[in-house]
Amino acid sequence: MQIAILTFDGFNELDSFIAAGILNRMRPQGWNAYITAPTEDVTSMNGVTVRRQRPIAFARDADAVLIGSGIRTREIAADADLLAQLDLDPARQLIGAQCSGTLLLAKLGLIGDLPACTDLTTKPWVIEAGVDVIDAPFVAHGNVATAGGCLASQYLAAWMIARGGSLVHAEAAVRYVAPVGEKATYVERAMGVIAPFVVAQAAAA
Secondary structure, eight states: OEEEEEETBBBHHHHIIHHHHHGGGGGGGGEEEEEEESSEEEOOOTTTTOOOSEEETHHOOOEEEEEEOOOOOOHHHHHHHHTTTTOOOTTTHHHHETTHHHHHHHTTTTTTTTEOOOTTTTHHHHHHTOOOOOOSSSETTTTEEOOOSGGGHHHHHHHHHHTOOOOOHHHHHHEEEEEEEETTHHHHHHHHHHHHHHHHHHHHO
């Protein structure tokens, strides 16, 4: 499983790095999650500059794509040339978006009138884009998932692992990153959030 973590200037570090850290727990199974960006270097909302691991074109060929949020997402959503490079296909890719990343999914036409999640700051913009925003940390419809809140990145990563691997793999990844003394609680919460969507998709397949 080759995964593009779309990361733009002004990105939220928690979205990109937490997801990358959890997803790369699957490296023994041949998975790789890459920071994917339109420019060689991108600077976060808090001034952290990182070098991309893959160009934005990689997103078209990746098995899965995660779109994080950032303080410049509205600018990106208005950039038709940049959006045209994101030729994503939920028929063959797992696609997830977090917080303002949900706005990009809406602009790409990948949500339609399905319920979606986002953060409270972005919520009005996503609603304006015609999306039905629900008060939940995570929701998935087929191969497309959205999450709201910075720490909801664990749900997107766990869902992607469960879909591309198994619930057992997802549990193991969440358990590894969970705080000591709270691992059982964290695993139970994460699995309680994502498992219904994973099971429902398996039943529909």
